[in-house]
Amino acid sequence: MILPHNFQKISFLILCILVFFTHRNCFAFNEYKFLPDETDLIGELVLTESIFEDTLSDLARAYDQGYNEIKLANPTIDPWLPGEGSEIMIPSFFVLPEAQHNGIVINVAEMRLYYFKNMASGKSFVSTYPISIGRIDWRTPQGKMKITAKALDPNWYPPESIRKEHAEEGDELPKIVLPGPDNPLGRHAIKLSVSGYLIHGTNRPYGIGMRVTHGCIRMYPKDVEKIFEEAPIGTSVEIVNQPYKVGISGKNIYLEVHPELEEHKDQIPDIYSHIISLVQARVKSKGLPKLYPDEVWETVKKANGIPTLVGDLNDQTKL
Numbered sequence: 001m002i003l004p005h006n007f008q009k010i011s012f013l014i015l016c017i018l019v020f021f022t023h024r025n026c027f028a029f030n031e032y033k034f035l036p037d038e039t040d041l042i043g044e045l046v047l048t049e050s051i052f053e054d055t056l057s058d059l060a061r062a063y064d065q066g067y068n069e070i071k072l073a074n075p076t077i078d079p080w081l082p083g084e085g086s087e088i089m090i091p092s093f094f095v096l097p098e099a100q101h102n103g104i105v106i107n108v109a110e111m112r113l114y115y116f117k118n119m120a121s122g123k124s125f126v127s128t129y130p131i132s133i134g135r136i137d138w139r140t141p142q143g144k145m146k147i148t149a150k151a152l153d154p155n156w157y158p159p160e161s162i163r164k165e166h167a168e169e170g171d172e173l174p175k176i177v178l179p180g181p182d183n184p185l186g187r188h189a190i191k192l193s194v195s196g197y198l199i200h201g202t203n204r205p206y207g208i209g210m211r212v213t214h215g216c217i218r219m220y221p222k223d224v225e226k227i228f229e230e231a232p233i234g235t236s237v238e239i240v241n242q243p244y245k246v247g248i249s250g251k252n253i254y255l256e257v258h259p260e261l262e263e264h265k266d267q268i269p270d271i272y273s274h275i276i277s278l279v280q281a282r283v284k285s286k287g288l289p290k291l292y293p294d295e296v297w298e299t300v301k302k303a304n305g306i307p308t309l310v311g312d313l314n315d316q317t318k319l
Helices: 005-025 056-062 067-073 160-168 221-230 271-283 293-302
Strands: 031-033 041-043 046-049 087-090 093-095 103-107 112-118 124-130 143-152 188-192 198-200 211-213 236-240 244-249 252-257 288-291 308-314
Touching: 041 124, 056 067, 056 087, 067 087, 093 244, 093 252, 112 221, 124 221, 188 221, 198 221, 244 271, 252 271, 252 293, 271 288, 271 293, 288 293, 293 308
Parallel strands: 103 236
Antiparallel strands: 031 124, 041 093, 046 087, 103 112, 112 124, 143 188, 143 236, 188 198, 244 252, 252 308, 288 308
8 A cells, every 4th residue: 555645754753753752751761670690781782863052961861861970971072962873871871789689779970870679589670870979078878777657748857957058048948848849858768777867859950960968869750650659668678888889691701890979988998909909809709800900990090980891701811
């Protein structure tokens, strides 16, 4: 059957619109089947092209990335004017943190949350989302805790310390901020067992992936909604600081490096020895590891958050 010319044109236009929105908004895939005995890595790197109106913040939000991580992955790109047709790396490839793979694990160094779900069927899944963390003077606490309560459309009761800070900047905060567009918690708040700290949404989504909070974990509204719905009260939460992560996939050894947080700089005096210890912890009985020193140091130097092949496993070589 031959379609009318106008119908063909309309169909082509609809196809282009569908491709555009699939490309811009539907790519972000947060949940992965987790096979702990096979690999320590999830996801894959993706390349896209910017359009004239894009900024890196726009692309980060479209692909569910944090601002800092997409900026680090694209160091030669102007974050405000990438330009038409610029090739952009989407760093959606991750080494899983060294932590118990159960419940929520947050790595402050990479500003990313991982949610591990072990199903009754025996299958395991992990989903991952970008976050914002506390500024250097309002640090996010580390350690083990759990979810103790949830609130939909919460009131915000700003502590006196925050009200004082705002007042010094000429911004008088009320004692109670009601739900709505001015509430910085967004529509979802998840209370942690460490007093005063939440995982919550935001009314300023373009700040995700930066150190901008007063210590809480801030997420994109659509991401925190998923955690709110899926993670029950009592879910374990572990907050770690791991700027260096090592993962094994098959016979390959990967290293993922993030810039160290300012308050933790120089706490690892011998980086190479630290990486060796991470490799040994990951390898266990999988074989004898061999590292490529040049690749290790280049990955450390770049600190771009992208897992990089830095070694392999075999039966005859040692570190």
